[in-house]
Amino acid sequence: MGAFRILCFGSGSSGNCFYFQNDEGAFLIDAGVGISKMRKYFAMYDIVPQSISGVFLTHDHIDHVRCACSFAKRAGIPIYATESVWQGMDINPVIRTKIPIENRRIIQKNMPMDFLGCRLTAFDVPHDSSDNVGYYICYKNIRLVHVTDDGSMTDEIQSYIAQANCLTIESNYDEDMLRNGAYPTYLKTRIFGTNGHLSNREAAETIYRHYKHLSHVWLCHISANNNTPQKALDEVVGLLRKKGVAEQDFPVLTPLNRTEPTGFFDL
Ligand SMILES: [Zn+2]
Ligand SMILES: [Zn+2]
Numbered sequence: 095m096g097a098f099r100i101l102c103f104g105s106g107s108s109g110n111c112f113y114f115q116n117d118e119g120a121f122l123i124d125a126g127v128g129i130s131k132m133r134k135y136f137a138m139y140d141i142v143p144q145s146i147s148g149v150f151l152t153h154d155h156i157d158h159v160r161c162a163c164s165f166a167k168r169a170g171i172p173i174y175a176t177e178s179v180w181q182g183m184d185i186n187p188v189i190r191t192k193i194p195i196e197n198r199r200i201i202q203k204n205m206p207m208d209f210l211g212c213r214l215t216a217f218d219v220p221h222d223s224s225d226n227v228g229y230y231i232c233y234k235n236i237r238l239v240h241v242t243d244d245g246s247m248t249d250e251i252q253s254y255i256a257q258a259n260c261l262t263i264e265s266n267y268d269e270d271m272l273r274n275g276a277y278p279t280y281l282k283t284r285i286f287g288t289n290g291h292l293s294n295r296e297a298a299e300t301i302y303r304h305y306k307h308l309s310h311v312w313l314c315h316i317s318a319n320n321n322t323p324q325k326a327l328d329e330v331v332g333l334l335r336k337k338g339v340a341e342q343d344f345p346v347l348t349p350l351n352r353t354e355p356t357g358f359f360d361l
Contacts, residue, residue: 098236098361103127103135105314106352110158110242112262113141116233118210122149123229123240125162125173132161135355143169147210150201151175152242153223154182159189166197174199176216182224203227217254220245222289230254236361238262242315245289247300255304260361263300265313265329265349266291267320275320285320294321294329301345302333308345310361316349323349 103111109127113120120141127135136143149165151173152158165171173193175183177200183189201207206215216227221243228241228251238260241251255261272282272293284290292315301311313326326349334344350356 098233100238100312100359100361101139102312102314102350102356103132104353104355105242105350106316106318107157108318108353109160110152110315111161112240113146114212114231116211119147120145121147121210122165124152124158124242125149125165126156126158126160129161129164132164138355139358143171146171148199149173150214150216150229151179152219152228152240153221153226154179154186154189155223155243156186156188158243159183163189163191163193166193167191171197172199173197174201176201176203176225176227178225179223179227201227215254217250218248219243219251220248220289221291222284222287228254230257236260241292244292245287247292247296252300252303255300256307258304259307260310261301261304261308261345262312262314262350263297264292264315265294265297265321265326266315267293267317268322268325268329269293269295271325272317272320277319291315291317294326297326298329298333301330301347302337302339305334305339305343305345310359311345311347312359313347313349316352318352323351 099115101113104127110124111127112123213232215230219226219228231238237258239258240262242264244264
């Protein structure tokens with residue numbers, strides 16, 4: 095594959111931020127980790143904020159946008175989101191400081207755009223935010239799909255994953271843990287719902303459907319209360335084994351840390 099690096103600074107309800115770097119520069123998907131943590135992480139990995147050419151937002155929940163305004167104001171970084179996500183951020187009282195107009199860029203779903211030698215396409219992902227997108231990123235021979243906060247697996251999402259060789263997919267909850275856990279009924283209903291989050295089982299079924307063309311899979315947005323990284327991993331491995339897939343044909347499977355950087359994945 096080409097020189098392409100990925101680093102996850104956090105994944106889950108405490109904050110989401112993914113860093114992508116190639117020979118031409120760097121960009122982020124989501125900016126939901128607190129700014130003081132981000133400053134520390136950037137120093138740890140020798141990343142200069144001004145070297146980031148853009149932040150691509152998935153949706154307008156605080157765990158995905160927390161430090162986007164700081165990046166825009168202090169480093170002058172353009173922030174990309176759909177029109178509906180911008181509207182959602184404007185009316186959300188939790189997002190107190192708004193991103194300046196001059197830093198805002200509007201993206202359209204299913205409209206490929208060229209960015210740092212990559213071709214990026216945003217596509218619809220069902221979730222209970224104002225809007226939510228996944229990203230299909232092509233760079234040289236890397237074809238990566240990034241899907242988080244996904245209420246249900248639609249045919250459209252499947253059609254993007256069908257083209258991919260790398261996949262970041264939400265594996266939010268273990269169904270038994272959520273069903274039997276302490277969350278109030280309304281919250282369980284929300285998470286189980288088609289606009290909530292994706293379970294380990296749903297992630298595993300998707301990975302099994304596409305494993306033949308996937309070399310790397312990262313399991314993201316793993317719940318602290320209704321899941322463990324081991325359970326998320328076991329669900330995928332268990333299904334692949336049950337279906338008779340040989341271990342050497344498994345993609346490289348990595349559950350992502352919730353609140354710690356992963357270090358670089360070099361593709
Ligand atoms: Zn989230
Ligand atoms: Zn969300």
